[in-house]
Amino acid sequence: MLSVRALTFDVFGTVVDWRSSIIREGELLAAAKGLKIDWPAFADAWRAGYRPAMDRVARGELAWQTIDQLHRSILDGLLQRFNITGLDERDIEKFNRVWHRLMPWSDAVPGLNRLRSRYVLATLSNGNIGLLVNMAKNAGLPWDCVLSGELIHKYKPDPEVYRMAARLLGFELAEVMMVAAHPPDLDAAQRTGLKTAYVPRPLEHGAERRADPGGGRFDVVATDFLDLAAKLGA
Protein backbone atom coordinates (compact mmCIF):
# COMPACT_ATOMS: atom_id res chain seq x y z
CA MET A 1 0.00 0.00 0.00
CA LEU A 2 3.02 2.26 0.32
CA SER A 3 2.76 3.22 -3.34
CA VAL A 4 -0.75 4.71 -2.97
CA ARG A 5 -0.77 8.51 -3.26
CA ALA A 6 -4.42 9.32 -3.98
CA LEU A 7 -7.77 7.89 -2.93
CA THR A 8 -10.76 8.23 -5.25
CA PHE A 9 -14.18 7.78 -3.71
CA ASP A 10 -17.47 6.54 -4.95
CA VAL A 11 -19.96 8.95 -3.38
CA PHE A 12 -23.63 7.82 -3.43
CA GLY A 13 -23.86 5.08 -0.78
CA THR A 14 -20.14 5.07 0.06
CA VAL A 15 -19.77 8.61 1.47
CA VAL A 16 -23.38 9.71 1.81
CA ASP A 17 -26.54 7.93 2.92
CA TRP A 18 -28.83 8.71 0.00
CA ARG A 19 -31.74 6.63 1.31
CA SER A 20 -32.15 8.23 4.76
CA SER A 21 -31.58 11.68 3.24
CA ILE A 22 -34.34 11.26 0.66
CA ILE A 23 -36.73 9.79 3.23
CA ARG A 24 -36.06 12.72 5.58
CA GLU A 25 -36.54 15.40 2.91
CA GLY A 26 -39.59 13.54 1.63
CA GLU A 27 -41.12 13.65 5.09
CA LEU A 28 -40.47 17.38 5.30
CA LEU A 29 -42.04 17.89 1.87
CA ALA A 30 -45.03 15.75 2.86
CA ALA A 31 -45.54 17.75 6.06
CA ALA A 32 -45.43 21.03 4.12
CA LYS A 33 -47.74 19.85 1.31
CA GLY A 34 -50.07 17.51 3.21
CA LEU A 35 -48.94 14.36 1.35
CA LYS A 36 -48.94 10.75 2.56
CA ILE A 37 -46.27 8.74 0.76
CA ASP A 38 -44.24 5.57 1.45
CA TRP A 39 -40.90 7.42 1.36
CA PRO A 40 -38.65 4.37 1.81
CA ALA A 41 -40.30 2.82 -1.25
CA PHE A 42 -40.03 6.14 -3.07
CA ALA A 43 -36.31 6.48 -2.27
CA ASP A 44 -35.61 2.90 -3.38
CA ALA A 45 -37.51 3.43 -6.63
CA TRP A 46 -35.67 6.66 -7.37
CA ARG A 47 -32.31 5.00 -6.84
CA ALA A 48 -33.38 1.87 -8.75
CA GLY A 49 -34.05 3.96 -11.84
CA TYR A 50 -30.50 5.28 -11.93
CA ARG A 51 -28.44 2.35 -13.23
CA PRO A 52 -30.88 1.46 -16.05
CA ALA A 53 -30.92 5.11 -17.15
CA MET A 54 -27.10 5.25 -17.24
CA ASP A 55 -27.02 1.95 -19.12
CA ARG A 56 -29.32 3.35 -21.81
CA VAL A 57 -26.91 6.27 -22.23
CA ALA A 58 -23.89 3.93 -22.28
CA ARG A 59 -25.56 1.84 -25.02
CA GLY A 60 -26.18 4.98 -27.04
CA GLU A 61 -29.99 4.82 -26.79
CA LEU A 62 -30.03 8.21 -25.04
CA ALA A 63 -27.77 11.22 -25.51
CA TRP A 64 -25.34 11.85 -22.68
CA GLN A 65 -26.97 13.51 -19.69
CA THR A 66 -25.91 14.72 -16.28
CA ILE A 67 -27.12 12.78 -13.26
CA ASP A 68 -29.23 15.82 -12.36
CA GLN A 69 -31.06 15.33 -15.65
CA LEU A 70 -31.40 11.55 -15.19
CA HIS A 71 -32.67 12.04 -11.63
CA ARG A 72 -35.24 14.51 -12.89
CA SER A 73 -36.63 12.27 -15.58
CA ILE A 74 -36.90 9.39 -13.08
CA LEU A 75 -38.54 11.75 -10.59
CA ASP A 76 -41.13 12.89 -13.11
CA GLY A 77 -42.21 9.26 -13.55
CA LEU A 78 -42.30 8.64 -9.79
CA LEU A 79 -44.47 11.67 -9.11
CA GLN A 80 -47.12 10.06 -11.33
CA ARG A 81 -46.58 6.53 -10.00
CA PHE A 82 -46.84 7.63 -6.35
CA ASN A 83 -49.70 9.96 -7.24
CA ILE A 84 -47.98 13.06 -5.87
CA THR A 85 -49.78 16.23 -6.94
CA GLY A 86 -49.80 19.86 -5.90
CA LEU A 87 -46.10 20.52 -6.59
CA ASP A 88 -45.14 23.33 -8.91
CA GLU A 89 -42.01 23.34 -11.09
CA ARG A 90 -40.00 25.09 -8.40
CA ASP A 91 -40.97 22.49 -5.77
CA ILE A 92 -40.08 19.65 -8.11
CA GLU A 93 -36.72 21.13 -9.08
CA LYS A 94 -35.89 21.76 -5.45
CA PHE A 95 -36.81 18.20 -4.52
CA ASN A 96 -34.72 16.86 -7.42
CA ARG A 97 -31.78 18.64 -5.88
CA VAL A 98 -32.10 16.60 -2.68
CA TRP A 99 -29.18 14.69 -4.22
CA HIS A 100 -27.09 17.87 -3.74
CA ARG A 101 -27.94 17.80 -0.02
CA LEU A 102 -27.36 14.15 0.90
CA MET A 103 -26.11 13.57 4.44
CA PRO A 104 -22.77 11.83 5.04
CA TRP A 105 -22.40 8.62 7.00
CA SER A 106 -21.31 9.71 10.49
CA ASP A 107 -17.72 8.46 10.06
CA ALA A 108 -17.26 10.08 6.64
CA VAL A 109 -16.12 13.61 7.51
CA PRO A 110 -13.84 12.62 10.42
CA GLY A 111 -12.40 9.76 8.38
CA LEU A 112 -11.76 11.94 5.32
CA ASN A 113 -10.09 14.57 7.51
CA ARG A 114 -7.66 11.95 8.79
CA LEU A 115 -7.02 10.47 5.35
CA ARG A 116 -6.48 13.90 3.86
CA SER A 117 -3.33 14.47 5.88
CA ARG A 118 -1.60 11.67 3.97
CA TYR A 119 -3.41 11.25 0.64
CA VAL A 120 -4.91 13.32 -2.13
CA LEU A 121 -8.67 12.78 -1.83
CA ALA A 122 -10.96 13.03 -4.86
CA THR A 123 -14.47 12.05 -5.69
CA LEU A 124 -14.87 9.64 -8.59
CA SER A 125 -18.59 9.59 -9.07
CA ASN A 126 -21.13 9.48 -11.84
CA GLY A 127 -22.76 12.49 -10.19
CA ASN A 128 -22.15 15.73 -12.06
CA ILE A 129 -19.53 18.19 -10.83
CA GLY A 130 -22.04 20.83 -9.73
CA LEU A 131 -23.98 18.27 -7.68
CA LEU A 132 -20.80 17.00 -6.01
CA VAL A 133 -19.54 20.52 -5.26
CA ASN A 134 -22.84 21.54 -3.68
CA MET A 135 -22.95 18.31 -1.68
CA ALA A 136 -19.40 18.81 -0.41
CA LYS A 137 -20.14 22.38 0.66
CA ASN A 138 -23.36 21.33 2.37
CA ALA A 139 -21.91 18.31 4.17
CA GLY A 140 -18.37 19.57 4.83
CA LEU A 141 -16.64 16.90 2.73
CA PRO A 142 -12.98 17.96 2.46
CA TRP A 143 -12.18 16.89 -1.11
CA ASP A 144 -8.92 18.00 -2.66
CA CYS A 145 -10.49 17.57 -6.08
CA VAL A 146 -13.96 16.85 -7.44
CA LEU A 147 -13.84 14.39 -10.36
CA SER A 148 -16.77 12.90 -12.22
CA GLY A 149 -17.46 10.77 -15.26
CA GLU A 150 -19.13 13.95 -16.53
CA LEU A 151 -15.68 15.27 -17.47
CA ILE A 152 -15.44 12.71 -20.28
CA HIS A 153 -19.17 12.05 -20.73
CA LYS A 154 -18.90 8.48 -19.52
CA TYR A 155 -20.13 6.67 -16.44
CA LYS A 156 -18.40 4.16 -14.18
CA PRO A 157 -17.69 1.26 -14.60
CA ASP A 158 -16.29 2.41 -17.98
CA PRO A 159 -12.50 1.95 -17.58
CA GLU A 160 -11.88 5.38 -19.12
CA VAL A 161 -13.36 7.00 -16.02
CA TYR A 162 -10.76 5.38 -13.72
CA ARG A 163 -7.91 6.16 -16.13
CA MET A 164 -9.04 9.80 -16.33
CA ALA A 165 -8.73 10.15 -12.54
CA ALA A 166 -5.13 8.92 -12.45
CA ARG A 167 -4.20 11.04 -15.47
CA LEU A 168 -5.73 14.28 -14.12
CA LEU A 169 -4.24 13.82 -10.66
CA GLY A 170 -0.84 13.11 -12.20
CA PHE A 171 -0.39 9.62 -10.75
CA GLU A 172 0.23 6.14 -12.12
CA LEU A 173 -2.81 3.86 -12.05
CA ALA A 174 -1.34 1.78 -9.21
CA GLU A 175 -0.79 4.94 -7.14
CA VAL A 176 -4.55 5.51 -7.00
CA MET A 177 -6.90 3.53 -4.75
CA MET A 178 -10.64 3.39 -5.48
CA VAL A 179 -12.80 3.38 -2.33
CA ALA A 180 -16.36 2.12 -2.69
CA ALA A 181 -19.17 0.25 -0.98
CA HIS A 182 -20.00 -1.54 -4.24
CA PRO A 183 -17.95 -4.52 -5.49
CA PRO A 184 -18.77 -3.94 -9.20
CA ASP A 185 -17.21 -0.47 -9.03
CA LEU A 186 -14.10 -1.91 -7.37
CA ASP A 187 -13.88 -4.83 -9.79
CA ALA A 188 -13.79 -2.39 -12.70
CA ALA A 189 -11.21 -0.20 -10.96
CA GLN A 190 -9.06 -3.26 -10.23
CA ARG A 191 -9.22 -4.49 -13.83
CA THR A 192 -8.11 -1.00 -14.92
CA GLY A 193 -5.07 -1.15 -12.64
CA LEU A 194 -6.11 0.84 -9.57
CA LYS A 195 -5.76 -0.39 -6.00
CA THR A 196 -9.08 -1.02 -4.24
CA ALA A 197 -10.61 -0.50 -0.79
CA TYR A 198 -13.98 -1.99 0.02
CA VAL A 199 -16.02 -0.23 2.69
CA PRO A 200 -19.35 -2.07 2.98
CA ARG A 201 -22.27 0.11 4.00
CA PRO A 202 -24.71 -2.50 5.33
CA LEU A 203 -27.47 0.06 5.90
CA GLU A 204 -27.32 1.59 2.41
CA HIS A 205 -30.56 -0.09 1.36
CA GLY A 206 -32.16 0.00 4.82
CA ALA A 207 -32.04 -2.40 7.75
CA GLU A 208 -33.73 -5.26 5.87
CA ARG A 209 -31.29 -5.56 2.96
CA ARG A 210 -27.84 -6.41 4.29
CA ALA A 211 -24.81 -6.13 2.02
CA ASP A 212 -22.48 -9.11 1.76
CA PRO A 213 -19.37 -8.07 3.74
CA GLY A 214 -17.06 -10.31 1.64
CA GLY A 215 -14.49 -8.79 -0.67
CA GLY A 216 -11.29 -10.79 -0.18
CA ARG A 217 -10.25 -9.88 -3.72
CA PHE A 218 -9.73 -6.21 -2.79
CA ASP A 219 -6.53 -4.71 -1.34
CA VAL A 220 -8.19 -3.38 1.80
CA VAL A 221 -11.53 -4.09 3.49
CA ALA A 222 -12.56 -1.56 6.14
CA THR A 223 -15.66 -1.22 8.29
CA ASP A 224 -15.82 2.57 7.83
CA PHE A 225 -13.57 5.55 6.94
CA LEU A 226 -11.96 5.69 10.39
CA ASP A 227 -10.98 2.04 10.05
CA LEU A 228 -9.77 2.83 6.51
CA ALA A 229 -7.60 5.67 7.84
CA ALA A 230 -6.10 3.35 10.47
CA LYS A 231 -5.44 0.65 7.86
CA LEU A 232 -3.81 3.13 5.47
CA GLY A 233 -1.57 4.66 8.16
CA ALA A 234 -3.26 8.08 8.12
Add this chain to the structure above:
Amino acid sequence: MLSVRALTFDVFGTVVDWRSSIIREGELLAAAKGLKIDWPAFADAWRAGYRPAMDRVARGELAWQTIDQLHRSILDGLLQRFNITGLDERDIEKFNRVWHRLMPWSDAVPGLNRLRSRYVLATLSNGNIGLLVNMAKNAGLPWDCVLSGELIHKYKPDPEVYRMAARLLGFELAEVMMVAAHPPDLDAAQRTGLKTAYVPRPLEHGAERRADPGGGRFDVVATDFLDLAAKLGA
Protein backbone atom coordinates in the same frame (compact mmCIF):
# COMPACT_ATOMS: atom_id res chain seq x y z
CA MET B 1 -23.67 41.51 -7.97
CA LEU B 2 -26.55 39.72 -6.23
CA SER B 3 -26.79 37.22 -9.07
CA VAL B 4 -23.22 35.94 -8.61
CA ARG B 5 -23.10 32.42 -7.18
CA ALA B 6 -19.58 31.25 -7.98
CA LEU B 7 -16.16 32.86 -8.20
CA THR B 8 -13.54 31.42 -10.54
CA PHE B 9 -9.94 32.38 -9.90
CA ASP B 10 -6.92 32.82 -12.04
CA VAL B 11 -4.14 31.29 -9.95
CA PHE B 12 -0.56 32.14 -11.03
CA GLY B 13 -0.03 35.75 -9.96
CA THR B 14 -3.57 36.27 -8.68
CA VAL B 15 -3.62 33.76 -5.80
CA VAL B 16 0.04 32.79 -5.53
CA ASP B 17 3.27 34.77 -5.81
CA TRP B 18 5.13 32.66 -8.39
CA ARG B 19 8.12 35.02 -8.59
CA SER B 20 9.10 35.09 -4.90
CA SER B 21 8.43 31.37 -4.61
CA ILE B 22 10.75 30.48 -7.49
CA ILE B 23 13.44 32.84 -6.23
CA ARG B 24 13.23 31.30 -2.74
CA GLU B 25 13.39 27.70 -3.97
CA GLY B 26 16.15 28.68 -6.38
CA GLU B 27 18.19 30.05 -3.50
CA LEU B 28 17.70 26.83 -1.55
CA LEU B 29 18.74 24.79 -4.59
CA ALA B 30 21.77 27.04 -5.11
CA ALA B 31 22.85 26.64 -1.48
CA ALA B 32 22.53 22.86 -1.71
CA LYS B 33 24.36 22.55 -5.04
CA GLY B 34 26.85 25.41 -4.77
CA LEU B 35 25.36 27.44 -7.65
CA LYS B 36 25.42 31.21 -8.21
CA ILE B 37 22.45 32.31 -10.29
CA ASP B 38 20.44 35.52 -10.82
CA TRP B 39 17.20 33.97 -9.55
CA PRO B 40 14.92 36.98 -10.18
CA ALA B 41 16.04 36.95 -13.83
CA PHE B 42 15.63 33.16 -13.91
CA ALA B 43 12.08 33.37 -12.50
CA ASP B 44 11.10 36.09 -14.97
CA ALA B 45 12.52 34.10 -17.89
CA TRP B 46 10.69 30.94 -16.82
CA ARG B 47 7.40 32.80 -16.59
CA ALA B 48 8.05 34.69 -19.83
CA GLY B 49 8.32 31.40 -21.72
CA TYR B 50 4.85 30.32 -20.69
CA ARG B 51 2.52 32.43 -22.86
CA PRO B 52 4.47 31.88 -26.11
CA ALA B 53 4.49 28.11 -25.43
CA MET B 54 0.70 28.09 -24.89
CA ASP B 55 0.22 30.19 -27.99
CA ARG B 56 2.14 27.65 -30.08
CA VAL B 57 -0.20 24.94 -28.79
CA ALA B 58 -3.27 27.12 -29.44
CA ARG B 59 -2.11 27.71 -33.03
CA GLY B 60 -1.68 23.96 -33.50
CA GLU B 61 2.10 24.08 -33.90
CA LEU B 62 2.52 21.84 -30.86
CA ALA B 63 0.32 19.02 -29.59
CA TRP B 64 -1.64 19.83 -26.45
CA GLN B 65 0.49 19.62 -23.32
CA THR B 66 0.00 20.14 -19.63
CA ILE B 67 1.59 23.16 -18.01
CA ASP B 68 3.90 20.77 -16.16
CA GLN B 69 5.20 19.66 -19.56
CA LEU B 70 5.47 23.23 -20.88
CA HIS B 71 7.28 24.34 -17.72
CA ARG B 72 9.69 21.45 -18.10
CA SER B 73 10.59 22.21 -21.70
CA ILE B 74 11.15 25.90 -20.83
CA LEU B 75 13.21 24.85 -17.80
CA ASP B 76 15.43 22.59 -19.91
CA GLY B 77 16.29 25.60 -22.08
CA LEU B 78 16.95 27.83 -19.08
CA LEU B 79 19.29 25.35 -17.43
CA GLN B 80 21.50 25.68 -20.51
CA ARG B 81 21.07 29.45 -20.82
CA PHE B 82 21.91 30.08 -17.16
CA ASN B 83 24.66 27.49 -17.34
CA ILE B 84 23.27 25.41 -14.48
CA THR B 85 25.01 22.03 -14.28
CA GLY B 86 25.29 19.27 -11.72
CA LEU B 87 21.56 18.52 -11.47
CA ASP B 88 20.36 14.98 -12.12
CA GLU B 89 16.95 14.12 -13.58
CA ARG B 90 15.43 13.85 -10.12
CA ASP B 91 16.70 17.31 -9.11
CA ILE B 92 15.37 18.84 -12.32
CA GLU B 93 11.97 17.20 -12.02
CA LYS B 94 11.71 18.29 -8.39
CA PHE B 95 12.64 21.86 -9.31
CA ASN B 96 10.11 21.84 -12.17
CA ARG B 97 7.47 21.06 -9.56
CA VAL B 98 8.21 24.30 -7.70
CA TRP B 99 5.02 25.42 -9.48
CA HIS B 100 3.15 22.88 -7.32
CA ARG B 101 4.53 24.57 -4.20
CA LEU B 102 3.98 28.27 -4.93
CA MET B 103 3.26 30.41 -1.89
CA PRO B 104 -0.03 32.36 -1.65
CA TRP B 105 -0.18 36.14 -1.30
CA SER B 106 -0.71 36.75 2.42
CA ASP B 107 -4.36 37.82 2.03
CA ALA B 108 -5.27 34.85 -0.20
CA VAL B 109 -6.15 32.12 2.31
CA PRO B 110 -8.00 34.41 4.79
CA GLY B 111 -9.83 36.09 1.91
CA LEU B 112 -10.84 32.80 0.29
CA ASN B 113 -12.06 31.48 3.63
CA ARG B 114 -14.37 34.49 3.96
CA LEU B 115 -15.56 34.29 0.35
CA ARG B 116 -16.21 30.58 0.67
CA SER B 117 -19.00 31.10 3.18
CA ARG B 118 -21.07 32.80 0.50
CA TYR B 119 -19.82 31.62 -2.90
CA VAL B 120 -18.68 28.48 -4.65
CA LEU B 121 -14.93 28.96 -5.18
CA ALA B 122 -13.13 27.30 -8.07
CA THR B 123 -9.81 27.67 -9.78
CA LEU B 124 -9.94 28.50 -13.47
CA SER B 125 -6.33 28.21 -14.48
CA ASN B 126 -4.23 26.97 -17.34
CA GLY B 127 -2.28 24.96 -14.77
CA ASN B 128 -3.04 21.25 -14.89
CA ILE B 129 -5.36 19.70 -12.31
CA GLY B 130 -2.61 17.75 -10.53
CA LEU B 131 -0.50 20.87 -10.16
CA LEU B 132 -3.44 22.88 -8.79
CA VAL B 133 -4.43 20.11 -6.36
CA ASN B 134 -0.91 19.79 -4.99
CA MET B 135 -0.60 23.57 -4.70
CA ALA B 136 -3.90 23.82 -2.82
CA LYS B 137 -2.91 21.07 -0.40
CA ASN B 138 0.51 22.66 0.17
CA ALA B 139 -0.77 26.21 0.61
CA GLY B 140 -4.12 25.51 2.28
CA LEU B 141 -6.23 27.02 -0.51
CA PRO B 142 -9.86 26.10 0.26
CA TRP B 143 -11.23 25.48 -3.24
CA ASP B 144 -14.64 23.92 -3.61
CA CYS B 145 -13.62 22.71 -7.05
CA VAL B 146 -10.41 22.62 -9.09
CA LEU B 147 -11.05 23.52 -12.74
CA SER B 148 -8.49 23.90 -15.49
CA GLY B 149 -8.32 24.42 -19.22
CA GLU B 150 -6.76 20.94 -19.18
CA LEU B 151 -10.26 19.48 -18.90
CA ILE B 152 -11.03 20.51 -22.47
CA HIS B 153 -7.41 20.76 -23.73
CA LYS B 154 -7.63 24.51 -24.21
CA TYR B 155 -6.01 27.47 -22.49
CA LYS B 156 -7.48 30.77 -21.38
CA PRO B 157 -8.33 33.19 -22.94
CA ASP B 158 -10.19 30.71 -25.19
CA PRO B 159 -13.89 31.44 -24.46
CA GLU B 160 -14.60 27.71 -24.21
CA VAL B 161 -12.62 27.60 -20.96
CA TYR B 162 -14.89 30.17 -19.28
CA ARG B 163 -18.03 28.48 -20.62
CA MET B 164 -16.83 25.12 -19.34
CA ALA B 165 -16.56 26.52 -15.81
CA ALA B 166 -20.14 27.76 -15.73
CA ARG B 167 -21.46 24.56 -17.29
CA LEU B 168 -19.62 22.21 -14.90
CA LEU B 169 -20.60 24.21 -11.83
CA GLY B 170 -24.21 24.29 -12.99
CA PHE B 171 -24.58 28.07 -13.21
CA GLU B 172 -25.50 30.59 -15.87
CA LEU B 173 -22.56 32.56 -17.31
CA ALA B 174 -23.67 35.74 -15.50
CA GLU B 175 -23.80 33.86 -12.18
CA VAL B 176 -20.04 33.29 -12.38
CA MET B 177 -17.43 35.98 -11.62
CA MET B 178 -13.87 35.65 -12.88
CA VAL B 179 -11.26 36.98 -10.45
CA ALA B 180 -7.83 37.82 -11.86
CA ALA B 181 -4.87 40.16 -11.60
CA HIS B 182 -4.60 40.27 -15.41
CA PRO B 183 -6.92 42.44 -17.53
CA PRO B 184 -6.64 40.23 -20.68
CA ASP B 185 -8.04 37.25 -18.73
CA LEU B 186 -10.91 39.41 -17.44
CA ASP B 187 -11.59 40.93 -20.86
CA ALA B 188 -12.02 37.45 -22.32
CA ALA B 189 -14.24 36.38 -19.41
CA GLN B 190 -16.36 39.51 -19.81
CA ARG B 191 -16.78 38.98 -23.57
CA THR B 192 -17.92 35.43 -22.80
CA GLY B 193 -20.61 36.68 -20.39
CA LEU B 194 -19.03 36.25 -16.97
CA LYS B 195 -18.87 38.95 -14.32
CA THR B 196 -15.37 40.18 -13.53
CA ALA B 197 -13.32 41.22 -10.50
CA TYR B 198 -9.91 42.81 -10.96
CA VAL B 199 -7.45 42.36 -8.11
CA PRO B 200 -4.16 44.00 -9.18
CA ARG B 201 -1.05 42.40 -7.73
CA PRO B 202 1.48 45.23 -8.10
CA LEU B 203 4.37 43.09 -6.86
CA GLU B 204 3.74 40.17 -9.24
CA HIS B 205 6.75 41.08 -11.39
CA GLY B 206 8.86 42.50 -8.55
CA ALA B 207 9.09 45.94 -7.01
CA GLU B 208 10.37 47.60 -10.21
CA ARG B 209 7.51 46.66 -12.54
CA ARG B 210 4.27 48.15 -11.22
CA ALA B 211 0.96 47.01 -12.65
CA ASP B 212 -1.51 49.59 -13.89
CA PRO B 213 -4.24 49.67 -11.20
CA GLY B 214 -6.89 50.82 -13.69
CA GLY B 215 -9.73 48.54 -14.68
CA GLY B 216 -12.88 50.65 -14.68
CA ARG B 217 -14.43 48.30 -17.23
CA PHE B 218 -14.69 45.46 -14.68
CA ASP B 219 -17.57 44.88 -12.26
CA VAL B 220 -15.40 45.03 -9.14
CA VAL B 221 -11.89 46.29 -8.47
CA ALA B 222 -10.37 45.20 -5.16
CA THR B 223 -7.00 45.73 -3.56
CA ASP B 224 -6.78 42.14 -2.28
CA PHE B 225 -9.01 39.18 -1.41
CA LEU B 226 -10.09 40.65 1.93
CA ASP B 227 -11.25 43.79 0.14
CA LEU B 228 -12.93 41.55 -2.45
CA ALA B 229 -14.78 39.68 0.33
CA ALA B 230 -15.95 42.98 1.82
CA LYS B 231 -17.10 44.26 -1.57
CA LEU B 232 -18.96 41.01 -2.33
CA GLY B 233 -20.71 40.93 1.05
CA ALA B 234 -18.96 37.80 2.31
